[in-house]
Amino acid sequence: MYTSMKPILAKANQGGYAVLAVNTFNLETSKAVIEIAEENHAPIIIDLLQEHLQNHLDFKYLRDGLITMCNEAKVEVAINLDHGKNVAHTKQMLYQGMKSVMIDASVLPIDENIAITKQIVKLAECFDASVEAEVGAMGSIAQSNWTSEAMYTKPDEAIQFIKATGVDCLAISFGTTHGDYPEGYQPEFRFEIVKAIKEATGLPLVVHGSSGAGFENLAQSVKSGINKINVGSDIMKAQRDYLLYTIEADRTVEYPNLIHGTIQAAKDEIQKYLNISGSINQSL
């Protein structure tokens, strides 16, 4: 059934596990996410990146199909706006039926981040929707802004932010970054950042940029207090590789069969992340 992230993250927080949030931008991959969650009896989150919605398919075209799929699911499924950077667009998503949104003003000074997030929290209350925000600067590999000391979240700032805004969950930066790491690069995880924020606030915490971060590191993150694992790149890479291999093997492959095959490719990769999340058999 379709739900906001509120109840599924509250239960994950209590149970000490993490719910997977997978980036999708079409119905096919969303179908893969729901099917694999059902097979594992796991609650799950469909993460729709603002950038994908604006560049590929607007939420108004996906909405009815997605919400129908969620309502028919045998497990709890949330639809969450991922990295909402445009305040007006984020508000529009709430009005259009998204029960969970992330407002990401993390590049701004903390006071401005707090002020913008508070606006969204206030509006989200009207829809009983959940709000995720971010403190810290995970950066992205594509933009080469991801190896500095400054990217790590300062626990004091995050604690102040949580108390001031009333967000439902917070994305923090403690080692991961968005995109594909260069080959052989090992991200440096600082689990003490997660523990400090968790101990002080008890709030569900979120890790972004999980692709390539290492399953050991992610499992340790969950133990430290992470309740939501965002993964995008590895799933998309699995789908891209499936397309590449299939076309190389048979250049006359029928297009519908090709696209249909990406569903199983996504499911196989998502399963690997579900295995370390602790969310298997945690659906109500």
Ligand SMILES: [Zn+2]
């Ligand atoms: Zn992210």
